Amino acid sequence: MVKAPCFDKDGIKKGAWSEEEDSKLRLYIERHGHRNWRELPKLAGLSRCGKSCRLRWMNYLRPNLRRGKFTKEEDDVILDLHKKLGSKWSVMAAQLPGRSDNEIKNHWHTHLKNHVRKDEIVSTNEQVGNSESGNHKGCPAKISDLEAQEEVGILLKVLSSGMPSSSTSEQPQHWLSDSSYAVSSNVKPHYFDSVKSFWTEPFLLDNDVVLSSSDDVFSPMFF
DNA sequence: AAGTGACACAACCGCGTGTGG
């Protein structure tokens, strides 16, 4: 399932991570955070590149990660966001507490992509004679980046208004919280109502875990 | 039991972007 371990010309290890490497990385980040991924492997005593460490942490070792099957609600959210945003896996990950972008991406490619194709075939049959209407071949219609950001911004605003008020001032800046992405009242995330409870429950669980020194660990999920 | 193809997912690679000097 994983790539066999090997070393490149610089002595950097590649491939599957061992238990020992995992615990070294976890231990180091829990104690010191990850201010500098490039230096981290050296300081943690790992023969890995920083990029590899970051990926391992984000997709596998990070606290709060929910592993296992995706729920129907999660599938719906992914499908809906993909329809609106396209391949913005990191944005989707921010909307799905406990899921990494890589996990969502894999899930999309293995499960949901075909699901969408079937839907498209059905809708194409229903709308006979409908011309290209600007869509890319085989892709659902996508809204512009700004529109996408606005839309997710609305969602976050609505969500945050119902969220515990803690820690908002401590959050790092990112585009989702940028006030320049003002909410326009004519756009409304239609999936929100149907999955309201889905948003709140995992969030509360996730808040139980407090990260040590680095509060920017996958921050978008913490409002 | 062996062969084979599909699936699942961890990990790598390359590029774009942000930031500091």
Add this chain to the structure above:
DNA sequence: TCCACACGCGGTTGTGTCACT
């Protein structure tokens, strides 16, 4: 303003597992 560096993201690959023949 330009450049170099670090980081993050999305696409893709590689390989173990499972189901089917």
